[in-house]
Amino acid sequence: MDYLKYLLIPLLLSAFLTPFLKVVATRLEIYALENERTVHSGKIARIGGVAIYVSFVVCMAVFMKTDMTINGILIGGSIMFIGGLIDDMVNLSPKLKLLFEIAAAIVLMMVGKVSLDVIRLPLGITIDMGIISFLVTFVWIIGITNAVNLIDGLDGLAGGISTIILIVVACLSAIEGRMDIQTMSLILAGATMGFLIYNSHPASIFMGDCGALFLGFIISAISLLGFKSSTIMTLALPILLLAVPIVDTLGAILRRKLSGHKFSDADKKHVHHLLMQRFGQRNTVLILYVVTALFGFTAYIYLVNKTAGFVVLFIIALIVELFIEGSGMISKQFHPLLSVIRGVKKRFLIICHKFSKRSN
Structure with missing residues (x-):
């Protein structure tokens, strides 16, 4: 039953700390800014990520044996947290925020010796990354860190999605015999769940960049540790688990590139914004x-039955693609699959019409 204490103790600690952070934020006037991308109104504290960070670090010190990898994760995560916290208080420029992200990623790779050296694919295919392993690892860390930060747009969204990802990773790690990854994932999931008590709609506090960037950074590190030496597909399962933030981030990059805007420019065409227009925030x-x-369930199915996993993944990916095209998430002109479907439908109706005329 150890896994319960790894989950519950950081949960209770985070739940205990969060109300105090609301008081501190109010006195220091650290509130979430309102802009064209946000959906909240009023003064809401935005340093709830402090509770997640403190709970995680304290429980890691208690439950995990330290080594160079753990040191790299904790030092890099602390750099990322500090950068996010400064941004929450004084609003750093995108370039300065990126410098903190770069520093954290380098620490993780150099001190923690975390890297993606080999990619394993189905059918026994193995790709040795060689000299570009440093670049691939760097891009993965920065990309996932920002992906989690970008989905932090609705009450409980980033925290809830991160918690689900972490719990799934913990389950997969148990199957793979990686108890260290399971413990780390459960600790971070518990710390995030304690904060979510106050962050669920209507939120009384936000995690801020200190929480979102820290969560994204640690999740990127855990995903590399959990799958880089696994017999299963190396990056495919982490990508599958992180599909929502990855799809949202890639959509934002393409959308802003096509419209001539900078990636740092905020907009309201993220996945959660598009869904909210129809279903409301809570739904x-x-x-x-x-x-x-x-x-996450698809990832588990893949471990049990690879064929079934691919079939389920194909169906989900098809639905996601249709949503992206139908919603105009990238642009109103981007609808390759819908164009094919409409073409096939039109052709089918023509054939049916000709067949009907011949029958008559």
Whole structure:
């Protein structure tokens, strides 16, 4: 029953700390800014990520044996947290925020010796990354860190999705015999769940960049540790688990590139914004929770039965693609699959019409 204490102790600690952070934020006037991307109104504290960070670090010190990898994760995570916290207080420029992200990633790779050296694919295919392993690892860390930060747009969204991802990773790690990854994942999941008590809609506190960037960074590190030496597909399962933030981030990059805007420019065409226009905030968060859980379940199915896993993944990916095109998430002109479907439908109707005329 050790896994319960790894989950519950950081949960209780985070739940205990969060109300105090609301008081501190109010006195220091550290509130979430309102802009064209946000959906909240009023003064809401935005340093709830402190509770997640403190709970995680304290429980890691208690439950995990330290080594160079753990040191790299904790030092890099602390750099990422500090950068996010400074941004929450004084609003750093995108370039300065990126410098903190770069520093944290380098520490993780150099001190923690975390890298993606080999990628294993189905059918026994193995790709040795060689000299580009450093670059691939770096891009993965920065990309996932920002992906989690980008989905932090609705009450409970980033925290809830991160918790689901971490619990799935903990389950997969248990199957793979990686108890260290399981413990780390459960500790971070518990710390996030304690904060979610106050962050669920209507939220009384936000995690801020200190929480979102820290969560994204640690999740990127855990995903590399959990799968880089596994017999299963190296990056495929982490990508599958992180499908929602990855799809949202890639969509934002393409959308802003096509429209001539900078990536740092905020907009309201993220997945959660598009869903919220139709389903409302609470239902949108629940929908994205379910989608993330489905991707996680697909990862589990793949471990049990690879063929079934691919079939389920194909179906989910097809639905996601249709949503992206139908919602205009990237652009109103981007609808390759829908164009094919419409073409096939049109051709089918023509054939049916000709067949009907011949019958008459």
